[in-house]
Amino acid sequence: MLHVHSIEDLSHPALLPYLTIRQDGEQRKRGVFIAEGLKITRRLLESEFSVVSLLLPEAKLEQLRPLIEKRSEEIHAFVGAKPELEKLAGISMYQGVNAVGRIPKSRTLESIPAGDRPRFFVAVDHLTGADNLGTVARNATAFGADALIVGETCCSPWLRKAVRVSMGTIFKIPVIESPCLKTTLQQLRVQGIRTIAAHAHTDRRTLGDVDLRGEVCIVLGSEGDGIRNAVLENCDEHVVVPMANEVDSLNVGSAGSVFCYEVARQRGFHQDSAG
Numbered sequence: 001m002l003h004v005h006s007i008e009d010l011s012h013p014a015l016l017p018y019l020t021i022r023q024d025g026e027q028r029k030r031g032v033f034i035a036e037g038l039k040i041t042r043r044l045l046e047s048e049f050s051v052v053s054l055l056l057p058e059a060k061l062e063q064l065r066p067l068i069e070k071r072s073e074e075i076h077a078f079v080g081a082k083p084e085l086e087k088l089a090g091i092s093m094y095q096g097v098n099a100v101g102r103i104p105k106s107r108t109l110e111s112i113p114a115g116d117r118p119r120f121f122v123a124v125d126h127l128t129g130a131d132n133l134g135t136v137a138r139n140a141t142a143f144g145a146d147a148l149i150v151g152e153t154c155c156s157p158w159l160r161k162a163v164r165v166s167m168g169t170i171f172k173i174p175v176i177e178s179p180c181l182k183t184t185l186q187q188l189r190v191q192g193i194r195t196i197a198a199h200a201h202t203d204r205r206t207l208g209d210v211d212l213r214g215e216v217c218i219v220l221g222s223e224g225d226g227i228r229n230a231v232l233e234n235c236d237e238h239v240v241v242p243m244a245n246e247v248d249s250l251n252v253g254s255a256g257s258v259f260c261y262e263v264a265r266q267r268g269f270h271q272d273s274a275g
Contacts, residue, residue, distance in 0.1 A: 001073075001074050001075070002065075002068050002069070002075050002077060003074065003075070003076045003077065004061070004077045004079055005076060005077065005078050005079070006078075006079060006080065007055075007078050007079070007080040007084060007085070007088055010088070012076070012078075014052060014053045014076040014078075014100075015053075015055075015078060015088075016030075017030065017032055017034060017052075017053075017100045018034075018055050018078070018088060018089050018098060018100075019088065019089070021034060021089045021090065021091060021098070021160070022090065022091065024156070024159050024160060027158075027160070028103070028156055028158065031102055031103050032052060032100050032101065032102055032103060033100070033101055033102075033103055033158040033159075033160070033163055034098060034099070034100060034160040034163065035098065035099040035100075035101060035163055035164075035168065036093070036097070036098055036160065036163070036164050037095050037097055037164070038060060038063070038064075038095045038097045039167065039168065040099075040163065040164065040167060040168035041054065041056075041064065041097050041098070041099040041168075042064065042067065042168075043167075043168030043169075043171055043172075044099055044101050044168060044171055045064060045067040045068060045071065045099075046067060046171075047168075047171035047172070049101045049102065049104060049171055050073055050101060050102040050104075051071065051073065051075050051099060051100070051101050051102075052075070052076070052099075052100040052101060052102060053075060053076040053077065053078065053099065053100045054068075054075065054076070054077040054078065054097070054098070054099045054100075055077075055078045055085055055088075055089065055093075055097075055098040055099070056077065056078075056079065056085070056096060056097045056098070056099075057079065057080065057081060057082055057085070057096050057097075058079045060095070060096060060097050061077055061079055082096035085098075103158045104175070106175065106176060106177040107147060107174040107175060107176045108176065109176065109184070109187055109188070109191075111174070112146050112147045112174060112176075114215075117267070118213065118214050118215040118216070118267075119146045119193065119215045120144060120145050120146050120215070120216055120217075120218075120263055120267075121145060121146060121147050121148075121149055121188065121193070121216070121217035121218070122136065122139075122140040122145045122147075122148050122149065122217070122218050122220065122256070122260065123148075123149035123150075123151065123178075123181060123184070123185070123195075123217055123218070123219045123220070124136055124148070124149070124150055124151060124154055124219075124220050124221075124252075125151045125153065125154070125181055125219060125220070125221045125222070125227050125228055125231045126151065126153040126154065126221055126222040126225060126227070126228055127150075127151075127154045127155065127220070127221070127222050127252065128153070128154065128155050128222065129155070129222075129223075130155050130156075130159040130160075130161035130162040130165070131161055131162070131165045132222075132223070132251070132252050132253055133150070133154060133155060133157055133159075133162045133165075134157075134161065134162040134163065134164065134165025134166040134170070135165055135166075135252075135253035135256070136148070136220060136252065136253065136256045137157060137162070137166040137169060137170040137173065137175075138165070138166045138167055138169045138170075139253070139256045139257045139260045140173060140256070140260055141166075141169040141170070141172050141173045142169065142260070143257075143260035143261055143263065143264040143269065144263075144264055144267075144269070145173060145260065145263075146174070147173065147174040147175070147176055148170075148173050148174070148175050148176070149176045149178055149181070149184060149217070150175060150176065150177050150178065151178050151181030151184075151231070152178060152179055152180055152181060153181075153228070157170060157175055157177070181231055182230050182231055182233075182234050185217070185219070185231065185234040185235065186234055188217050189234070189236065191215075192215060193215040193216065193217055194214060194215065194216045194217070194236045194237070195216075195217045195219060195234065195235045195236050195237075196210065196212075196216055196217065196218055196219065196235060196236065196237050196238075196239050196259075197219045197221075197227050197231075197232055197235035197237065197238045197239065198218060198219065198220050198221070198227075198239060198240075198241070198255050198256070198259050199221075199226065199227060199232065199235075199238040199239065199240065200226070200240055200241075200249040200250075200255075205237060205238070205239050205240070206239065206240055206241070206242045207239050207240065207241050207242070207258065207259065207262055208242070208262075210237065210239050211266070212262060212263045212266045212267075213266050213267055216263065218256075218259045218260065218263065219231065219235055220252050220255065220256050220259070221252070222252065223249075223251050223252050239259075241255060241258050241259075
């Protein structure tokens with residue numbers, strides 16, 4: 001059910017995430033995240049995520065109303081002119097549209113059962129940049145990964161910037177927030193899932209030489225420090241993307257897209273036209 005409010009009264013509790021929009025830690029404590037922009041808000045409304053509220057101009061509300069009316073939960077919409085909304089939030093609002101969703105419970109490995117095709121996981125270690133994490137989430141989703149595993153030394157995948165950079169694709173992929181990535185990789189290996197580290201500092205194997213058609217987990221690390229040794233030790237193979245002109249590494253977003261595409265290519269990737 002939709003409840004529409006003007007923004008004249010700032011005391012409504014559902015407005016608090018917008019009033020503290022820069023304070024990602026506060027949003028995490030409340031169990032919510034911020035979605036920014038019309039396209040990302042649309043993807044949130046199309047998802048199975050619980051939606052708490054919207055902050056937007058009336059014209060944008062009317063654009064989204066058909067999606068809102070399909071939902072069963074109570075949603076508060078705070079309506080005003082774009083300059084008023086930006087003044088309230090204290091930030092420049094892209095398209096004047098923001099939304100608040102509830103952070104879902106972390107998925108588990110057991111909730112991603114084997115199916116008709118081999119499972120494909122992407123894991124990230126020590127990725128502290130929200131933009132990088134959002135990019136990896138987008139790549140993993142685009143190339144058909146079954147889940148994104150976020151290690152304990154990473155930033156939250158529900159940070160405002162991570163959600164924005166993912167373009168809302170993070171709503172389409174199961175996210176496993178691992179309390180110990182080393183242990184999670186060990187659990188994958190017990191299940192017969194090969195763990196493959198994207199590790200530039202190796203002369204062992206190049207990506208084109210590796211068979212990725214079986215069940216695999218691609219492990220990506222931070223741009224500065226790479227994958228921690230304790231995590232590398234629990235990877236079955238260390239694999240590098242061959243590069244020319246004495247370039248010794250790619251940023252994690254580029255490396256992740258190359259690895260994810262190669263997995264999809266070897267499995268007979270076919271583009272899904274759904275947006």
